[in-house]
Amino acid sequence: MARLDTLQSRLQQYVDCEAAILGGAQEYNIGSRRLRRGDLAEIASTIKYLEKEIAAEESRVAGGGRNRVIGVIPRDL
Template sequence: MSERLQTLQSRLELYIACESAILDGAQEYSIGSRRLSRADLGEIAKMIGYLEKEIATEKAKTGGGGRNRVLGIVPRDY
């Protein structure tokens, strides 16, 4: 497994854990008179989608089915 793929997968796991924490009610909290807000759930969902696409692209590259595959074409004039 490539280093980039490992990095992407570990980042995806962190984002999923973060999303889970927000869904469990950790979006906002207060300490005394201060009210603190964590990351936006919409932004986290976008990043999860982005990371999933990047992981799929990286797996396709290592599997030989990526976008950069070369095909041989022979032009013919009839």
């Protein structure tokens, strides 16, 4: 459960960062210094990655992962 919580927390941070950049906070000046925040394309790709990781982790926790093994006994009738 801790990994899922961590992934969800990171996703929320990236979504907040994306919203800040879209709101015009990508570049700003403090005195004579010009500061720039993260790259929007990189943030968007990280959000997609985290969403996939969260889905995989939720599936794993629920026991329905795609690598689930079910015992099958072949029979020749």
